[in-house]
Structure formats: structure tokens, C-alpha cells
Amino acid sequence: MSTVKVVDAPLGLGPRVRGLLTRRASWIPVLAALGILIALLVAGQSYLGNFLTPRVLSSLLLDNAYLLILAVGMTFVILTGGIDLSVGAVLAFTAILGARLLSEGVPSVLVIPVMLIGGAVIGLLIGSLIQFFDVQPFIASLAGMFAARGLAFLVSLSSIKIEDPTILWLQTKLFYVEGWFLAPTGVIALLVVAAGALVLHFTRFGRTIYAIGGNEQSARLMGLPVVRTKLLAYVISGVCAGLAGVVFSAYQGAGYPLNGIGTELDTIAAVVIGGTLLTGGSGYVIGSMIGVFVYGTIKAAISFLGAEQSWTRITIGALLLIFVVVQRVIVARSSRR
């Protein structure tokens, strides 16, 4: 039996290698994203000269910490086969709410949990619409987006400056190591990525997320807690949006109700570029992180070049296109089998 297998192994690959390849087939899109990231960095260095410096690379994390957090939450939702359009607006809402509360003298120890809970509540409402009333995720999260945006303006119509030292510390305190630097916001973002990856890989909840994305009906037949898991996925996305609101407030030093317009699209694009299938069931938080870095690198390179920032969206759109077409081909090929 095993001898037969060795014989028909392609290109003389041993069964071990081949086994590894089939085991890890779902990582291929992530590796592709990593390849693109490296290519971008190398191309940036060769065109711009001083691109691959500790300063630029460190600020990649610093500038995109909020997006990284959003992408982790979005990955949970997309893995279930859903989508969450509300994240940008929820970020704006929690940020302005936080700024308002802080300006009225509420201590940050209270404000930060309130921001997180605000995000969680909106996520729960979206999830309930989807789960209990059969509303399509697109429409339900759209309602969440409208609601959050409106609430943001209800809190304040104009920008509110943040003077709370704790929040500002998150961004201004920089740990330096030989030219590299890291702010607490970056630490938070990386912790969220790590937590997301661990939860998805090592908990029954995480595996149920994948199961739902694979086939919700089958997951239900297997006796998995589908309802609870799906609700929780949207709550996680909401909490991530709230946390991103905290990080974004620190980054901007202010809350502004118009923040984060279009951020949901950047987030979705980053997640898809990171190799997560929009049909659900396949993808990794690590991939989403790479997707965010691809996004950040393009943005950084374009500002380096002094070119129009509009090129960022165009490039991201083009990359997104390439990825969905490639994904489509992969899916088509595997369904033929």
C-alpha cells in the first residue's frame, strides 16, 4: 500500500513532503500573501532606497494597529461565511464616545470598558438580526453601520481632543531597541492577533467557527452550538471594533465622528488578501495580519513616493481583484474534483 503511494508521488517527492502539502494546503493563500508582502518590501527598497529601515517597518505596526485589530474580528466573522460592514462606524462611535466621556471627567479605567461594551452590544444586535430573523449579514451589518455612524454624531458633531494621559500613553510611549520602536498600541494589536489565532486553533468555539463556514447545516447536524457561536463571532468583531476605537483615539489624540469611513472596506480587503475565503471556512488570523501589512506597505510606499493617496485604494482594489479571481479558480478546481 505505502509502496504504491511512494511510486505515484509527483516529482519524486516523498510521502512525508506530500503529506505535509495536503495537510497545509489551506496555508497556500497565506504564503502567497506573504510572498506579495516580501515582494512589495523588496521593490520598495530597490526603488526608494531607504525603505527597509527599522523606522519604516516599526511605523508599519504603529500606523496600522487599529486596522490589525479590526481585521482579527473581521476574520472571525468571515470565517463563519458572514461579513461585518459596521466596524468602521463602530470604531468612530466608540472613539467619539470615549473622547466625550473623558472630556467630562470620567476616568479612563471606566471609559475603556464602556467602549468595548459599546462595540459588543452593536455586534450582538447585528448577530441577533442575522441569527434570529434570517437577515442577510450584509444588510444586518449595514444597519449596524448606519446606527453606529448616527450614534457617533449624536455624541458629538465635532472633533473632541483627548487629554487623558493613560490613553495618550498607549501611543506616545515608545520602547526603543536599536532603532526599532514599539508602542503599547502595537503590543495590544499583536496580543489580539495571538489571542485570535489561539482561540481559532485551540478551542471548540474556534473550530465550530470553521465548521459553520464549511457547512452550517452539517455543523448543526453534528450537534455543534451553531447559534451561540455565530452570535459570539459578531460580538467578537464588535469588541475588536471597540478596542480599535481605543487604539485609534490614542493614535489620533482625538475622537471624530467622521473617522473610519471606508475602513470596513480596507479591513475586508486586508482579510481577503490575507487568504481568507469570503465563502467562509478557510483562512487564518495570521494571514489577515499579513494582509494588513500589505495594505500598510502600499500606503507607506505611496506616501514615500509623494504620489496621490488615491493610489492606495486603487492598488488595494487591484490586489483584491487578483486575489478573488485566484480564489475563484482554486474553488472551481476543487469542486470539479
Place this chain on the structure above:
Amino acid sequence: MKLRKLLTHRLVLPIAALVVLVLINTISRPTFLSITVRDGQLYGSLIDILRNSAPLMLVALGMTIVIATRGIDLSVGALMAVSGSVALTIIDGSGNPEDPGILLLAITAGVAVTFAFGLWNGFLVAVLGIQPIIATLVLMLAGRGIALLITGGFITTVTSAPYRFMSQGYVFGFPFAFYVSVVAVALVVLIERRTALGVLTEAVGINPEASRLAGVRSRGIIWGAYAASGLLAGLAGILYSSNIMAADANAAGQYIELDAILAVVLGGTSLMGGKFSIAGTVIGVFTIQTLKSTITFLGVPPAVSPLFLAMVVVIVVLVQSRRVRAWTTSAWRWGQRARTGTEAAS
């Protein structure tokens, strides 16, 4: 019996919603329904609604057809920005912004570009088989960037009386933009219902595979729907830029894809595709425009208006959801039974 049939007609809810809105407005501001005549031109809140709803009307018409095929077009707002940018850049560069020939060329070019983008969306969906949300997300992301590139990153402004006429001018007492709406609605109805396109589109939206087996050219129908949506969005972009006499790549058509989807759903067309109602969409558009006018009148900052839209979305989808329908029918039956019960007792 007849009354019940009338009450279950699918346009009843949308019309009722519109009537309620109009009533609220009339009560809270008696001038709402009044129309004044100045220089043979009509003015008033209702006329404003007719005029301002034109871009949304165009976009929502295209969206209706796309949704009927089980799709969605997120790129319409970005395409509005593109067509406005193309048109105004041409007018700006011509040096003769009042020349009707130049204007015609500019408008044609703007709409042609978005038509091409619509074809592109259709290609991704119908030929490559990519999910509509994602396929059109690509242009939603990239479209505004392209518009910004066309205008060189600035807000291009022009002064051209004929161009301005499209949104501000009057013909026979009514705003010109209103005629654009009427013609667009009439054309779409004519094309969909006087030819077989409408019923074939519905067939494809309800059951794509069965339609294919029956020999329907579903690929062409889906493709055409996105192309039409691109074309209509382009026209809407022209109207929008004419209203502000500027090509603002960021503000043009912002959130209009959401308003349009909402208008379509309000009009009773299901997001699952299939049966669609142009009349419903028209009512939906007027409802949204009236709602916006109401919000402005009530002194709510326009920025907060999304909150109201959110409530409307939630109410509409809840009314459409199976679970709530089951609740209401069982409640109705229960009430019915209780009534017959008391009748029997008495």
C-alpha cells in the same frame, strides 16, 4: 375578499409607509404640501423631493435589476464620482464651458466610462462567477481613487449655465431633473416589461439553473444588468455634479449604494432576487427622500440621519423576516379566533 386581496398586494406596505411619512410631515409643518408658483415655476417641499431624488432614482433603478438577478452592485457611488469627474474635467479643459456640443461630449464620455465599468462588473459576476458583493467591492474601493486621479486630486469646479440647468432648471413648471427621473423610469419599465427581459431576469434570479436548462441566456442577462446599473449610476453622477457644479470624488454618491439598496428593499423586492417591482422602487426612493427631508426639517443634524435610516432598515427587514411574519399571522389568527369566540358566546 377583494379588500383582503388588495391588502396583501405587495405594494401596500411601501405605499402605507410613504403615506404615513407624508402625513407626519403635513401635520408637523402645514406648508409641506403647499406648492407655490413663481415665474411659472413650481416651488415647495414636494417639488424639492421630486428634484433631489433624481440621482437616487437612477441608481435605484439599476440596483433593482441587479438585485433581481440575485446580485448587488456596491460600486454605484464610486461610479457616480467617476462620471462626474470625467465630465467636469472635459468641460473644464475645453475652455468653452457653455458650448452645448462640448457638454454633450462630456456627458457622453462620463456615462460611457461608467458603462464600461458596469460591463467589467458584469464580466466578473457573470463570466468569472465571483460573488457580486466582492466583484463590485473592487470598484467601490478603486473607483473613487480613479475619480481622484482624473481630477488630479482636486475638486474640479466649473461654471456652465447649461450644465447647471440639468439639476436646477425648469421645464413647463417642473424641475428638469424630475423629467430625467420620469424618462428613466419609463424607459426601464418599457424595456423590462414590454420585452421579455423582465420575466427572463426574474427567472434567472429565482432559479438560475432551471433557467439555463430552459435555454435562457442567463449570462447575458446578468451581464446586461450590471452594465445598465453602471450606465444609470453614470447619469446619476452627472446630475449630482451638475447640482454642486463640482466633481467631488469623495462626496459624490457617498452611501448612495446603501440608500439605493434600501429603496429597492422598501419597494418590496427581495434581496434574494427574483420578482421585482419598479413601481415599488419608485415608492421606496420617494420614501427615503421624504425621510431625509423630514429629518432635515425636524432640525436633526444631517449627520445623525444614518441613525434613522438604520431604524428604517431594521423595521423593514424585520417586517420581511419569516419569524416576525409567523408571529403576526399567529397573532392575527388568535385575534380572529377570540373574536369568533366572543361572537359565538353572545
Place this chain on the structure above:
Amino acid sequence: MNEAAVPIVEVRGATVRFASDTALDSVDFRMFGGEVHSLMGENGAGKSTLIRALTGARPLDDGTIALDGRTVSLGSPVDAQRHGIRSVYQEIDLLPNLSVAENILLGREPRRRGAIDWRRMRAEASEALLDLGLSIDPASPLGSHSLAVQQLVAIARATSSDMRVLVLDEPTSSLDADEVAELFRIIRELKERGVAILFVSHFLDQVYEICDRITVLRDGALVGEYLTDELLRIDLVQKMLGKDAEALTVRSREPVEVNAPVPVLEARNVSRGVLRSVDLEVMEGEVLGFAGLLGSGRTELARALSGIDRPDSGSIVRQGRRVSLPTPRSAIALGIAYSSENRTAEGIIGQLTVRENIALAIQAERGVVRRLSLRRQRELAASWIEALGIRPASPEAIAGTLSGGNQQKVLLARLLALAPQVLLLDEPTRGIDVGAKVEVQNLVNELADNGMSVVFISSELEEVLRVATRIAVFRGGQVVAIQPTEALASRSLLAIVTQPDDAW
């Protein structure tokens, strides 16, 4: 075997109704531990309804289910699983995107301090698979394996210590001979453990090889329960069909004096999916029956002949000319129309009216611009409603609300409105009531008498024998025999259909 013992499963008076149809009518059914039980019956006999009731997928409208003598309520599949009833369906309902190990153990995965213990999970899965004689990498994604392996993984998932009842619904339809032998070895092992096994299969040989007891259903009612050893195959078939096999008379049809039969549609060397280089000719004015079991290639050939699926190799010849049929549309243009076996997914447009459904194909052929006027549509619909006796006789009824038989007639009307020269009907009588069935069969004969060539596919041999003038028998992706109906008796046809491959 052990008549005195208490059965593990005892179903009494099971009744299930769908709208006006009774799918299951007061059926009694029992299963004993350590026995393999087969449920036999034609399509629509109520087998799948009974299985669904047993696995909690569809509650009974009437009747009780008792496990070990205690009445239980099986409200959901999860309920049934909790009672130790496990099922493996023909369409595997596992998760192709997850690993083999997860598919086996998801929901009861080994954990260490709250986290999934992947190492132990793989080990346990490996063990469960080895029990079934399967040595595959438990960490590989399920989707990367063949259907046969996936089926075994599904069985591995179903198998656990608390399993009392195992339901196998057509488990062998995608397996080759070696894999079937492997499966049977596993079934015998489970039998030793005292599990009650329900084995449902179209393959008579397999039923006779593995089953101890057979329950026969017909038209939703119980025919009887028999020990396999005491029931002859021919008797079994008679009980399933409800008639004496000898009495299955071939339709008396005046032998049409054709000068020389002209082929109107030919398959030459066509391969696609299970089909292996099939040659076939459809003659003018004949009803060509396709007989064969599920997955024998009968549907695949019909779809290849009508442009639904493109053949991987080989060619289609229409009236002597090689033609390319990239779409159903191109086939319709050549006078070839196909009606799918899957009426709801590939036939009826549920939310449209009867009129719109009937006019659909003809409208599609005319194109978008040349719309049939409403008046013409109404006339068209009215005439077909009358000709085929569609009920309710209203062109404006919503097609999705019609009964199965009437939906089928609407579909036929849609295709007949095209006036095709070749009509391929895939299971046109499946799941419709007896009256409608006879009407459809008579209609097919009339059409052929008027010169149309009809390909008639049915898994009911009796029906094929009654309707067809010539029968092509499919087995294993090939046409193994083509004979005039007169030359075939039900018994010999059955023999060809069910004969094991190696004996041929």
C-alpha cells in the same frame, strides 16, 4: 433470529403527511441488535421518510418510536444522536474544509486544560480509522479524499461506544467492489458488537449478502417483514412492485412499419464523469427507455446528449451531423429538450406563474426582444393546461404551489411548447401520484406515435417496460445491453440491471 428478544427500535403506526399526500401510512417497523436490516421499496415508497423519522430529521405526524421498549421523542438529529442513533447518508454531510480528525471527533474532541489536544485527537482519530481498516493522515483535509474515503470517515464519526443504531442510506453507491467488501467487513464487526444496522441500497446482491431481515414498503404502506433467507429475490421484487413479475406485461403497441429506423440523435464514444465511452443511437419515433441503477450513467448520458453537461470526450451526432452542444440552449435550437430529474432545483421556477413557466423556454428561444404577447402566453398556457389536465386550471397560479405531478406537467408543457424532435425525460414520474403517473406515461406514448423520439429514464423497471419500445440498460457507466422491449421480461431486465459486473 432472536424473535423473543426485545427489539432495540420499535416503530408503531408511523404516519407522515406532506400537504395532501400521505408519505408514510401507519407503518410498523422494528430493528434488533446484532442484526442488519434492509428497508426495500421503490422510489416514493416511503423509505427515506421513515429514515428521516428515525434519525430525527422529520417528526412523525402520528405513531410512536420506542428504543429498548421506552417511547422516545426524536425532535431533532441531535436528539436522535443522543439516543445512540447514528446515520451516514449518501450525500456526505461532513465538513470538507476541516481535517479528517476533526470530522471524526468534532464536538467530543479531547482537550487538555480547555485547549484542544491536537496530538491526542489525531491519535484517537487514527485509531478509529484503523478500526475501519483505513490508514490515512488524520490531519489531512477531508476534501482532499475520495468520496469512498469520506464515506468511511462518516462511518468512523458515527461509530462510538454509545452507538446503538446505525443507519446507512445508500452507502455503497459511490464505492468500488473492494471498498464495498471493506464496508461489509466493518458492518459485520459492528453487528458482533450488538449494533442494530439499517442498510438501504438499490443493489439487490448487496442486500442479500449482508442483511438478515428485510422490510418492504410500497406507496407509503408496509408490505411485510421477512427474513432474508426465506425470501426469494423474485418474490422480493414482486412485493416491491406490487405485481406478479410475470404479469408485468409489455405494452401492446402496433409494430410501426418503419422502412428503416433512422437515428436522430447519437452518442459516439462519450465519456463524462462515470460514463465510459458510451455509444448509443436514438431512433426516430421510438421511446427509448434507459434502465439502470442510480449512478449507472443513465442521467449523465441524457445530460450530455442535451447540452447540459459537456462530455469530456466523444461526440454527439444529430441527424448524421456532428454537433457541438455547449449549452442547453444550443441543444434546444437543434430540437433536443431535456427535463431534469430534479424538478425543484432544475425545473420549475417556483415564484413565477404557470403561464410564465410554460412560456419560458419558448420565450428564451425567441429572445429578449420578441416578447410573446400576454394574449399569446395565455392561449399557450390555457391550451397546455387543458391538454395535460393541469390542476388548478389557472394560468396565473404560482407554479411553486402546485402538487408534484402538476409541476411535472407544467415542465412537460414548457418543453413540448418548443415542439422538440427529441425529448429526454429524466425520472418524469418520480414522486408524483399514481393517476398523474399514468397520464404522463400515456402522454409519452402519444408523443412517440406522433413521430417524436423520447428518451425515458426511470428507476422503476416496470415503468420502463411499459412505456419504452426499446431499452438501453446501464451499468457502471456503460450501456451493457440494448434490446427491443418485446425481448425483455421484467425478470430478465432485472437480472441485467442487477447483475454483478464481473459476471457479465
